[in-house]
Amino acid sequence: MSQLIRALLIATFFAIAHAQTSTPTPVDPAWTTVTNTSDLAIQQVAQFAVRIYALSTGKLKLGFVGVVSGQTQPFNAGYNYQLVITVSDGPAPRNYRNYSAAVWGILGTMSWKLWSFTPV
Ligand SMILES: *[C@@H]1O[C@H](CO)[C@@H](O)[C@H](O)[C@H]1NC(C)=O
Numbered sequence: 001m002s003q004l005i006r007a008l009l010i011a012t013f014f015a016i017a018h019a020q021t022s023t024p025t026p027v028d029p030a031w032t033t034v035t036n037t038s039d040l041a042i043q044q045v046a047q048f049a050v051r052i053y054a055l056s057t058g059k060l061k062l063g064f065v066g067v068v069s070g071q072t073q074p075f076n077a078g079y080n081y082q083l084v085i086t087v088s089d090g091p092a093p094r095n096y097r098n099y100s101a102a103v104w105g106i107l108g109t110m111s112w113k114l115w116s117f118t119p120v
């Protein structure tokens, strides 16, 4: 990966992380629990979150394992996703860890953002 793309990803990630702490959401529509965590869209949102976090932090060995649970909320023409994701730390012997990821995006578009990604 080029240094420029990596720098942009890092800048985007931190800009987003900062924006989240300084901009409270004015309206708060209901959250809906994800009934099927194997759903392809949910799996792809979770994989996006792991990839962006890995790229923006340089922790390139982190790997997506699975989705533990999730909730969605209509937001800005798309959805907010609050997912608990199991992540591996690299090749065997692997350690698994659960992370809580907050993602916003519009399915079928390039409009996706990782709001936060923190261990639980
Ligand atoms: C959950 O989604 C997966 C992937 O689409 C599907 O194979 C599975 O049958 C679904 N499970 C239920 C209970 O709907």
Ligand SMILES: *[C@@H]1O[C@H](CO)[C@@H](O)[C@H](O)[C@H]1NC(C)=O
Residues within 6 Å of the ligand: 068, 086, 096, 097, 098
């Ligand atoms: C992740 O969370 C699930 C559900 O709480 C739990 O069963 C699993 O052991 C957790 N995995 C890790 C690596 O903590």
